[in-house]
Amino acid sequence: MKTRENLSSLILLFGATGDLAKRKLYPSLYNLFRKGNLSNRFAVVGVARRLKDDGEFRNWVRDSVTTFGEKADNLEEFISHFYYQSHDVNDSESYKQLKELVDRLDHTYQLEGNRIFYLAMSPEFFGTVAEHLREDGLTNTNGFKRLVIEKPFGHDLASAIELNKRIRSAFKEDEVYRIDHYLGKEMVQNIEVIRFANAIFEPLWNNRYISNIQVTSSETLGVEERARYYDKSGAIRDMVQNHMLQIVSLLAMEPPIRLTTDEIRSEKVKVLRALRPVEGEAVHDYFVRGQYGEGIMNGTKVPAYRDEPNVPKDSNTETFVAGKFLIDNFRWAGVPFYIRTGKRMATKSTNIIVQFKDIPMNLYYKNGSTLNPNLLVIHVQPDEGITLHLNVKKTGEVLGTTPVKLNFSTKSIDGINTPEAYEKLLYDCLRGDATNFTHWDEVALSWRFVDNISEVWTNEQADFPNYAAGSMGPKAAEELLEKDGFFWWPVNF
Numbered sequence: 001m002k003t004r005e006n007l008s009s010l011i012l013l014f015g016a017t018g019d020l021a022k023r024k025l026y027p028s029l030y031n032l033f034r035k036g037n038l039s040n041r042f043a044v045v046g047v048a049r050r051l052k053d054d055g056e057f058r059n060w061v062r063d064s065v066t067t068f069g070e071k072a073d074n075l076e077e078f079i080s081h082f083y084y085q086s087h088d089v090n091d092s093e094s095y096k097q098l099k100e101l102v103d104r105l106d107h108t109y110q111l112e113g114n115r116i117f118y119l120a121m122s123p124e125f126f127g128t129v130a131e132h133l134r135e136d137g138l139t140n141t142n143g144f145k146r147l148v149i150e151k152p153f154g155h156d157l158a159s160a161i162e163l164n165k166r167i168r169s170a171f172k173e174d175e176v177y178r179i180d181h182y183l184g185k186e187m188v189q190n191i192e193v194i195r196f197a198n199a200i201f202e203p204l205w206n207n208r209y210i211s212n213i214q215v216t217s218s219e220t221l222g223v224e225e226r227a228r229y230y231d232k233s234g235a236i237r238d239m240v241q242n243h244m245l246q247i248v249s250l251l252a253m254e255p256p257i258r259l260t261t262d263e264i265r266s267e268k269v270k271v272l273r274a275l276r277p278v279e280g281e282a283v284h285d286y287f288v289r290g291q292y293g294e295g296i297m298n299g300t301k302v303p304a305y306r307d308e309p310n311v312p313k314d315s316n317t318e319t320f321v322a323g324k325f326l327i328d329n330f331r332w333a334g335v336p337f338y339i340r341t342g343k344r345m346a347t348k349s350t351n352i353i354v355q356f357k358d359i360p361m362n363l364y365y366k367n368g369s370t371l372n373p374n375l376l377v378i379h380v381q382p383d384e385g386i387t388l389h390l391n392v393k394k395t396g397e398v399l400g401t402t403p404v405k406l407n408f409s410t411k412s413i414d415g416i417n418t419p420e421a422y423e424k425l426l427y428d429c430l431r432g433d434a435t436n437f438t439h440w441d442e443v444a445l446s447w448r449f450v451d452n453i454s455e456v457w458t459n460e461q462a463d464f465p466n467y468a469a470g471s472m473g474p475k476a477a478e479e480l481l482e483k484d485g486f487f488w489w490p491v492n493f
């Protein structure tokens with residue numbers, strides 16, 4: 001039988017009326033409650049400026065769960081744990097009231113002083129809130145205190161250092177949970193297991209046997225309502241600095257000596273330290289940027305990025321990035337890790353393709369048949385699973401070969417959907433497991449790498465738009481691999 005920890009905590013949610021809270025956080029918390037992973041000893045205080053009383057807020061949460069989550073019988077019981085305070089985070093007076101409410105709920109629900117402060121709001125407020133929490137005594141508690149902080153963590157290395165200083169004035173590094181929701185995805189968490197629990201992969205996982213690795217995260221959505229943030233960020237800061245580099249670190253890291261937070265993070269950090277910096281003119285050789293023009297998606301015409309609401313007509317912001325990382329260490333010298341990510345692409349898909357090197361001599365070449373390279377495909381989303389591409393004998397022939405795929409899908413085995421990334425990450429935070437959150441060293445090294453690219457791109461006007469909505473990105477992204485003798489494997493392979 002599954003054993004559950006009796007987790008108690010107050011969750012103080014800043015940005016309680018926002019999009020993230022509504023679409024992801026309330027449904028995920030409810031899933032934890034529904035499955036018994038969150039005991040009755042919890043309370044949530046929602047904080048945002050708009051005026052609401054507890055009843056209106058509970059209606060909001062109910063609506064969120066019924067719209068975006070799975071409803072069950074105990075929804076009303078769950079909702080009774082929610083409280084609301086209208087509060088401008090810049091207003092010092094509000095924190096005193098907040099402390100009174102929090103102390104009262106601590107007593108009512110026997111929360112033992114455990115507090116999670118979740119900042120689901122614009123990053124410009126992160127520093128201010130963290131400082132107020134300390135100054136106004138909310139962090140002064142006998143239980144644990146943890147700060148969950150959403151992305152983006154800074155805009156570049158300098159702003160990230162500044163933000164980190166402010167946060168660290170109130171919380172120790174091991175109390176800070178920097179969210180990267182890709183680290184909560186089932187198959188991203190599976191990378192380590194696939195690598196380190198399989199004798200058939202680990203000995204081959206190096207430059208002797210792998211020719212290249214491709215990570216694609218393509219989206220069909222455009223910028224939607226987020227242009228004010230996105231146009232200052234672009235795909236390199238929005239996706240590459242965090243999600244893509246995290247996936248590459250997991251794929252490339254050495255086996256940790258133990259499966260502890262510190263050991264795993266320390267191996268990931270070593271990968272980021274070994275990344276070959278790409279600067280100046282080299283940026284053009286290693287990275288490609290794109291911005292979508294208008295196009296047809298699902299039979300409907302969609303506008304170009306520059307025609308989206310709140311986007312300047314001459315925007316130089318990239319909505320697509322393809323790039324090549326080289327990791328200068330013993331294991332990976334000479335093996336390119338290609339990544340690509342973009343909005344308004346042909347399909348919504350995240351997958352990882354590990355392409356193995358050809359065998360030294362193809363005994364079957366005389367037959368005129370070509371051998372396909374062995375591939376390991378890790379399907380992250382929308383499907384979850386792995387596919388191994390092998391060559392076997394063509395039935396009934398003496399020398400002919402044919403490719404076959406061995407498939408594993410998490411859905412077909414367990415028959416259930418795996419939990420949402422946010423559900424897993426919230427649970428980890430409640431349990432005090434920071435393994436799947438980003439350590440400051442990882443954030444800093446990722447920014448250092450990405451800043452060199454952003455600097456070049458900011459100073460050069462791009463010839464945008466350069467890919468049609470509904471395509472797989474600009475032609476230059478294909479050429480990036482072609483010049484190395486490779487090509488992008490199809491995403492739904």
Ligand SMILES: NC(=O)C1=CN([C@@H]2O[C@H](COP(=O)(O)OP(=O)(O)OC[C@H]3O[C@@H](n4cnc5c(N)ncnc54)[C@H](OP(=O)(O)O)[C@@H]3O)[C@@H](O)[C@H]2O)C=CC1
Nearest residue numbers: 015016017018019020048049050088089120121150151152
């Ligand atoms: N939405 C998403 O899918 C994702 C979001 N994120 C990150 O999560 C964070 C939140 O994003 P999102 O929910 O989309 O943002 P929204 O703009 O939808 O929500 C912002 C929230 O902050 C509140 N707020 C704004 N100003 C103040 C203030 N001065 N004092 C108190 N509350 C304030 C707003 O409520 P009110 O107006 O009532 O004050 C609202 O609840 C951001 O850091 C974003 O980058 C990360 C990944 C995905």
Ligand SMILES: O=C1O[C@H](COP(=O)(O)O)[C@@H](O)[C@H](O)[C@H]1O
Nearest residue numbers: 151181217219221238239243350
């Ligand atoms: O962090 C972000 O991720 C989403 C894509 O997440 P996914 O889980 O749907 O793959 C992206 O749309 C957004 O721009 C970015 O901020």
